[in-house]
Amino acid sequence: xxxxxxxxxxxxxxxxxxxxxxxxxxxxxxxxxxxxxxxxxxxxxxxxxxxxxxxxxxxxxxxxxxxxxxxxxxxxxxxxxxxxxxxxxxxxxxxxxxxxxxxxxxxxxxxxxxxxxxxxxxxxxxxxxxxxxxxxxxxxxxxxxxxxxxxxxxxxxxxxxxxxxxxxxxxxxxxxxxxxxxxxxxxxxxxxxxxxxxxxxxxxxxxxxxxxxxxxxxxxxxxxxxxxxxxxxxxxxxxxx
Amino acid sequence: xxxxxxxxxxxxxxxxxxxxxxxxxxxxxxxxxxxxxxxxxxxxxxxxxxxxxxxxxxxxxxxxxxxxxxxxxxxxxxxxxxxxxxxxxxxxxxxxxxxxxxxxxxxxxxxxxxxxxxxxxxxxxxxxxxxxxxxxxxxxxxxxxxxxxxxxxxxxxxxxxxxxxxxxxxxxxxxxxxxxxxxxxxxxxxxxxxxxxxxxxxxxxxxxxxxxxxxxxxxxxxxxxxxxxxxxxxxxxxxxx
Numbered sequence: 001x002x003x004x005x006x007x008x009x010x011x012x013x014x015x016x017x018x019x020x021x022x023x024x025x026x027x028x029x030x031x032x033x034x035x036x037x038x039x040x041x042x043x044x045x046x047x048x049x050x051x052x053x054x055x056x057x058x059x060x061x062x063x064x065x066x067x068x069x070x071x072x073x074x075x076x077x078x079x080x081x082x083x084x085x086x087x088x089x090x091x092x093x094x095x096x097x098x099x100x101x102x103x104x105x106x107x108x109x110x111x112x113x114x115x116x117x118x119x120x121x122x123x124x125x126x127x128x129x130x131x132x133x134x135x136x137x138x139x140x141x142x143x144x145x146x147x148x149x150x151x152x153x154x155x156x157x158x159x160x161x162x163x164x165x166x167x168x169x170x171x172x173x174x175x176x177x178x179x180x181x182x183x184x185x186x187x188x189x190x191x192x193x194x195x196x197x198x199x200x201x202x203x204x205x206x207x208x209x210x211x212x213x214x215x216x217x218x219x220x221x222x223x224x225x226x227x228x229x230x231x232x233x234x235x236x237x238x239x240x241x
Numbered sequence: 242x243x244x245x246x247x248x249x250x251x252x253x254x255x256x257x258x259x260x261x262x263x264x265x266x267x268x269x270x271x272x273x274x275x276x277x278x279x280x281x282x283x284x285x286x287x288x289x290x291x292x293x294x295x296x297x298x299x300x301x302x303x304x305x306x307x308x309x310x311x312x313x314x315x316x317x318x319x320x321x322x323x324x325x326x327x328x329x330x331x332x333x334x335x336x337x338x339x340x341x342x343x344x345x346x347x348x349x350x351x352x353x354x355x356x357x358x359x360x361x362x363x364x365x366x367x368x369x370x371x372x373x374x375x376x377x378x379x380x381x382x383x384x385x386x387x388x389x390x391x392x393x394x395x396x397x398x399x400x401x402x403x404x405x406x407x408x409x410x411x412x413x414x415x416x417x418x419x420x421x422x423x424x425x426x427x428x429x430x431x432x433x434x435x436x437x438x439x440x441x442x443x444x445x446x447x448x449x450x451x452x453x454x455x456x457x458x459x460x461x462x463x464x465x466x467x468x469x470x471x472x473x474x475x476x477x478x479x480x481x482x
Binding site: 139156157176 | 316367369375376377379380383384390391392393394397398415416417
């Protein structure tokens with residue numbers, strides 16, 4: 001049994017919500033209307049998301065190269081990634097359709113245990129987001145899905161995207177706890193590894209359906225995390241909530 | 242009837258919570274233990290709070306003078322203000338007592354209509370803090386009092402204290418709404434006047450007991466605000482929640 005954290009910070013995409021199923025649901029009618037029912041909406045979601053990690057690293061690199069470079073919200077990066085994907089697939093959509101599809105990332109559905117688990121964990125611990133999603137996206141998602149966050153923290157508040165150490169450490173600083181007193185909850189070993197390097201405690205929660213049942217890209221990066229759970233309610237059990 | 246806002250941002254001290262009664266409650270046993278039962282705890286609260294506006298202006302001025310000056314959290318400023326007050330009153334307290342008394346600002350009680358009103362307003366509008374209080378203070382206060390914020394925004398996220406226009410405008414930007422689509426809810430005409438200058442809509446909520454029934458310092462700064470209400474539940478009625 002590890003020492004208890006003072007607060008819990010959550011990765012969101014894949015850990016709290018099912019981005020793949022939700023984006024496929026958003027994309028399906030758009031693809032049909034565009035005459036491209038040959039494209040599988042889940043594959044479309046996968047290809048959109050595949051542009052995510054490179055976009056984060058490029059955004060951090062641009063900020064590091066010049067301090068005067070403004071922080072770009074994930075909403076804007078999602079749109080750039082979508083434009084690139086549509087060009088690759090030779091799909092023509094008008095601007096308002098692209099904007100509305102991009103806003104689909106505000107409408108991601110929680111996993112079945114998410115709300116019950118967060119509600120229990122919140123009784124004992126402050127629960128905050130530690131996501132690369134921007135504040136307005138996190139607020140809209142939480143209001144729609146009923147996610148009872150104590151605060152929306154993470155990339156936009158820190159001014160840097162994960163996996164930069166600053167993103168994790170600024171979240172702890174905002175809560176006035178030491179990095180080692182904050183526990184990142186995530187379904188991704190790579191995210192947890194970066195959090196551990198930044199000094200945080202780590203809780204892995206398995207989300208076997210994040211990629212539709214296929215193995216996660218970072219499945220081999222497993223370490224001995226402070227906690228490992230099969231759901232948020234299992235984590236609540238382990239943390240005595 | 243004014244145009245409806247897209248989101249509501251709340252001043253907290255005095256508007257959402259009763260800082261004066263709560264700080265008097267926190268200070269009373271400390272003053273007795275220090276052998277200073279001659280000091281009225283409410284007067285002690287008033288004198289602590291009287292150092293607030295000058296501290297905010299000085300903090301903004303220091304940041305404006307040098308961009309490299311780090312943002313100082315209100316928790317730290319509250320401690321500095323307390324040290325000054327204790328010196329003025331010739332009261333000697335040890336460090337841990339001072340720290341715990343300063344943390345009393347995390348334990349402010351809501352007004353009787355606050356939770357019911359916020360709960361109704363949240364059904365229709367995103368509700369966020371737009372306070373000079375730091376994030377950890379706002380989180381602790383909300384968890385204790387049951388304040389159902391969608392996000393903790395305001396001074397620490399903006400990097401500037403009210404009444405700087407940046408504090409109001411950065412809050413709107415974080416929510417991806419125009420300043421004119423965000424409505425500040427506050428019991429203080431001076432706060433609302435600064436919000437209006439920054440482009441926000443304004444809702445005044447009267448809190449006649451903020452100063453124990455005595456008139457507020459900014460009582461003469463009244464303007465024709467977009468909304469004027471006697472409580473959060475009255476505001477909910479007016480906004481159709």
